[in-house]
Amino acid sequence: MIPLINGIxxxxxxxxxxxxxxxxxxxxxxxxxxxxQQVDDNYGxxxxxxxxxxxxxxxxADLSLYKDVWNRIIDASPERDPAKLPLFDIVIAFGGPGxxxxxxxxxxxxxxxxxxxxxxxxxKLTCKIDLAVGGIDF
Numbered sequence: 001m002i003p004l005i006n007g008i009x010x011x012x013x014x015x016x017x018x019x020x021x022x023x024x025x026x027x028x029x030x031x032x033x034x035x036x037q038q039v040d041d042n043y044g045x046x047x048x049x050x051x052x053x054x055x056x057x058x059x060x061a062d063l064s065l066y067k068d069v070w071n072r073i074i075d076a077s078p079e080r081d082p083a084k085l086p087l088f089d090i091v092i093a094f095g096g097p098g099x100x101x102x103x104x105x106x107x108x109x110x111x112x113x114x115x116x117x118x119x120x121x122x123x124k125l126t127c128k129i130d131l132a133v134g135g136i137d138f
Contacts, residue, residue, distance in 0.1 A: 008098035017063075018091040021076045027069035029126055031092065033061035033106055035136050059133040061106055063090075067116070067125035074114070082111040087134070108134025 017025045038055030065073075078084040087108045095101035112130040 010094050010099055014094055014096040014099055016093040018093065019073070020088045021085060022069070022072050025065070025069060027066040028063060029066065030064040030128075031061070032063070033059070033131075033133065033136060035059055035138075057135075059106075059136055061109075061131040061133045061136075062128055063131065064126050064128045067127055070127045070129070073111075082114060082129075085111065090131075105137040106131065106133050106135075107137065 017028050017031060019025055036058045038058070040053045040055065041049035042051045042053055044050045073082050074080050087110060090106040090109050092104045092106070093101070094103070110132040112132050115127050115129065116125075117127075118125055
């Protein structure tokens with residue numbers, strides 16, 4: 001990724017998240033996703049590795065939404081249970097004035113939990129949803 005284009009960098013204002021059951025999401029406050037590959041050094045006699053082995057990829061992801069947005073997903077889900085939605089992709093689109101368009105996609109997504117927490121003095125209610133992800137296209 002080019003870090004700066006004409007002095008402008010990607011910012012949260014340049015990000016659009018698309019979840020098929022509700023379309024472009026307004027009210028998503030955070031999204032995190034990671035691809036980790038198992039990498040192990042292999043040793044023989046002596047102190048240094050003699051080779052490196054590459055294993056499975058592991059994907060983790062979560063997102064935070066305002067409660068009213070999460071309720072829209074619940075209402076659009078079979079039996080009002082987001083975990084029962086068929087596998088779907090989440091598109092993360094970057095771009096805007098002065099920054100090039102780029103798309104990343106979380107593949108074969110399933111919602112893993114249906115959380116809610118509220119405490120005295122909260123001025124907004126958000127839900128952090130863990131995602132099961134089958135792959136990530138960067």
